[in-house]
Amino acid sequence: MKIKKILLFLISTFTVQVSSFALDTELHGFAETRAGARTQDDPAQNQMSLGETRLQLDALTYFDAAELQIRTDFLYDGLQDDLHKIDLDRGTGFMDLRELNLLFTPIPSADVKIGRQILTWGTGDLLFINDLFPKDWNSFLLGRDEDYLKAPSDALFVSWFPAIGSFDFAYMPKFDPDRYVDGSRLSYWNGMDITGDEFTAEKRNEWFKDHEFSARFYRPVLSWEGSLYAYHGFWKSPVGYDLSANDYYFPRLNVYGASARGAVGNTLMNVEIGYYDSRENSSAFKNVPNDEVRFLSGYEREIGNELTAGFQYYVEWMQDYGGYSGTRDEFRHVLTLRLTKMAMNQNLMLSLFTFYSPSDQDTYIRPNATYTISDHWQASAYANVFLGEHDYTFFGQLQDNSNLGLSLRYSF
Amino acid sequence: MKKLITAITAVTLALGAYAEMSVNDIVNKANEASYYAGNDGKADVEMKIIDKSGSTRTREFTLLRMNVKDGNQKFYVYFKQPADLYKQVFLVWKETGEGKNDSRWMWLPALNLKREIAPGDKRTSFVGSDFVYEDVSGRNLSEDTHELIETTDTQYIIKNVPKDPDSVEFSYYTMKIDKDTFLPRHAEYYDKTGKLYRTVEATKVETIQGYPTVIESVVSDLNTGGKTVNTFSDINYDIGLKENIFTERFLRRPPREVTR
Numbered sequence: 001m002k003i004k005k006i007l008l009f010l011i012s013t014f015t016v017q018v019s020s021f022a023l024d025t026e027l028h029g030f031a032e033t034r035a036g037a038r039t040q041d042d043p044a045q046n047q048m049s050l051g052e053t054r055l056q057l058d059a060l061t062y063f064d065a066a067e068l069q070i071r072t073d074f075l076y077d078g079l080q081d082d083l084h085k086i087d088l089d090r091g092t093g094f095m096d097l098r099e100l101n102l103l104f105t106p107i108p109s110a111d112v113k114i115g116r117q118i119l120t121w122g123t124g125d126l127l128f129i130n131d132l133f134p135k136d137w138n139s140f141l142l143g144r145d146e147d148y149l150k151a152p153s154d155a156l157f158v159s160w161f162p163a164i165g166s167f168d169f170a171y172m173p174k175f176d177p178d179r180y181v182d183g184s185r186l187s188y189w190n191g192m193d194i195t196g197d198e199f200t201a202e203k204r205n206e207w208f209k210d211h212e213f214s215a216r217f218y219r220p221v222l223s224w225e226g227s228l229y230a231y232h233g234f235w236k237s238p239v240g241y242d243l244s245a246n247d248y249y250f251p252r253l254n255v256y257g258a259s260a261r262g263a264v265g266n267t268l269m270n271v272e273i274g275y276y277d278s279r280e281n282s283s284a285f286k287n288v289p290n291d292e293v294r295f296l297s298g299y300e301r302e303i304g305n306e307l308t309a310g311f312q313y314y315v316e317w318m319q320d321y322g323g324y325s326g327t328r329d330e331f332r333h334v335l336t337l338r339l340t341k342m343a344m345n346q347n348l349m350l351s352l353f354t355f356y357s358p359s360d361q362d363t364y365i366r367p368n369a370t371y372t373i374s375d376h377w378q379a380s381a382y383a384n385v386f387l388g389e390h391d392y393t394f395f396g397q398l399q400d401n402s403n404l405g406l407s408l409r410y411s412f
Numbered sequence: 413m414k415k416l417i418t419a420i421t422a423v424t425l426a427l428g429a430y431a432e433m434s435v436n437d438i439v440n441k442a443n444e445a446s447y448y449a450g451n452d453g454k455a456d457v458e459m460k461i462i463d464k465s466g467s468t469r470t471r472e473f474t475l476l477r478m479n480v481k482d483g484n485q486k487f488y489v490y491f492k493q494p495a496d497l498y499k500q501v502f503l504v505w506k507e508t509g510e511g512k513n514d515s516r517w518m519w520l521p522a523l524n525l526k527r528e529i530a531p532g533d534k535r536t537s538f539v540g541s542d543f544v545y546e547d548v549s550g551r552n553l554s555e556d557t558h559e560l561i562e563t564t565d566t567q568y569i570i571k572n573v574p575k576d577p578d579s580v581e582f583s584y585y586t587m588k589i590d591k592d593t594f595l596p597r598h599a600e601y602y603d604k605t606g607k608l609y610r611t612v613e614a615t616k617v618e619t620i621q622g623y624p625t626v627i628e629s630v631v632s633d634l635n636t637g638g639k640t641v642n643t644f645s646d647i648n649y650d651i652g653l654k655e656n657i658f659t660e661r662f663l664r665r666p667p668r669e670v671t672r
Contacts, residue, residue, distance in 0.1 A: 346540035375494035411495035
């Protein structure tokens with residue numbers, strides 16, 4: 001039904017395009033093939049981690065009073081069983097709609113973007129506190145391009161720019177959960193052991209009831225950029241357990257936070273904090289995560305010729321730890337290090353991103369080498385390596401999913 | 413009569429002395445002519461990067477520039493080609509104050525993300541070309557000592573020596589500046605051994621809205637045998653840009669000035 005609606009919309013827009021309202025359309029995109037393999041056996045998963053070819057089309061049409069953006073991937077995924085079944089929320093099937101939105105300026109001091117769009121804010125590098133827009137962890141951990149960590153939001157996004165600062169409001173009429181690790185492509189810890197069984201959860205898909213609201217206010221503070229954030233919605237992964245229904249679910253969540261970013265001498269610095277107000281309480285009928293305080297600070301600077309290093313410290317501090325009886329520590333500390341080196345006239349980019357948690361004793365290493373062969377062709381090699389002392393930690397559970405691969409992309 | 417001749421001579425000498433510009437005046441005027449023409453400006457830029465074997469890479473972008481106070485400037489660089497840079501924006505707030513760094517951001521449209529770039533070596537390549545970042549945004553005059561080494565009928569020739577030799581790859585560079593327009597036409601960079609290794613030339617100049625403007629420039633790297641040719645077109649000055657174009661709002665929504 002939904003597909004039909006979208007197709008109809010597409011057809012009608014293309015009809016509009018040939019009419020005289022459209023000033024101009026730009027069409028770009030890429031074709032990419034990407035293949036990867038697990039570096040060890042996982043009885044529950046295919047030895048291939050990725051085997052896919054995708055075509056992305058990116059059309060931007062300018063009208064007198066608006067811009068229409070359509071960006072969609074058509075995918076042949078050799079590791080997906082039912083490619084013909086398109087699920088636009090999970091991004092499965094032969095089509096992954098990334099963007100379909102209309103942007104206009106109703107009053108000079110405001111912009112509105114309505115439709116499917118990629119939303120991002122916050123100051124962390126691959127660490128998110130106040131950015132509660134959906135993430136596609138499967139894509140990220142399997143080794144698709146870093147762009148695919150961001151899953152699309154179906155939202156009304158309003159920005160207002162009075163003299164005092166800038167306001168952004170995002171309203172998602174239907175909950176956009178993370179595309180979390182659910183066993184279909186990556187094995188996970190289910191509380192007992194590592195499994196590839198399908199992880200099911202109670203859906204939150206009622207329009208205008210299971211809705212989310214995100215807001216941000218930002219402005220310069222001295223020579224820094226300061227931001228305040230608020231979120232009203234749900235935990236983005238099904239971290240609650242409903243004992244009466246015997247099912248995992250997405251408990252209610254509010255998040256309040258702040259961040260600052262700026263340069264001190266030759267170093268870029270950022271700090272961000274968020275209070276995760278888990279609005280439901282655990283009871284005889286359900287298990288719900290406790291409140292958390294999350295904090296990160298980052299430092300980035302050039303340390304050599306075309307060589308940049310970024311270091312971050314991140315912590316999740318569970319509140320009311322005395323009443324908690326699970327495997328988690330009160331503090332989960334994470335350190336990250338990113339090294340980026342450009343060489344060969346900036347045609348070769350070597351990058352290494354490492355997550356290390358001293359409290360969980362687990363590590364995630366993400367090396368990548370991308371070579372730009374010409375104005376159209378790009379080749380890259382990547383790896384995702386997971387190491388951990390325990391099966392129940394975030395990266396430790398993914399040990400059997402360590403993978404490496406290659407990609408070749410033609411952009412036009 | 414004698415008195416008159418003396419007076420005329422004195423006046424002529426005074427005028428002559430007045431016409432002899434100080435080296436600081438020359439480099440200031442050259443800097444103004446090269447980077448500050450008009451209150452603001454716009455140009456379409458095509459960059460052809462040609463390596464020693466003749467293979468070419470092309471970058472196309474639209475450049476907006478605005479002068480703000482104290483010699484500071486803001487730049488908005490909207491990429492159109494190659495395809496993998498399409499819709500990316502490079503935003504610069506140039507700071508000329510002593511010890512101040514430029515603020516630089518990259519807008520990544522696929523992630524809807526504004527990423528700040530760490531202050532860095534201004535002598536590194538601009539988007540993989542033979543131009544360095546400083547060629548595009550201008551080198552701070554206070555970084556070098558300037559000496560007028562020759563004056564021809566049409567040009568001043570200036571030698572520039574870095575005050576902090578370890579901060580750059582050259583030991584000095586010379587610049588030939590046209591007397592009539594004050595545009596630098598030819599620069600030669602010498603490495604630490606005194607060998608010429610790099611030239612920057614303004615190969616075509618036109619007057620646009622009364623401002624002498626470089627419309628083609630070439631950088632040659634004598635070490636690699638590569639060169640980059642910049643061609644500027646659709647140049648307009650004083651188009652009345654608003655300063656808020658150089659903010660996040662217009663990274664998210666590139667203005668018509670660059671997309672049209």
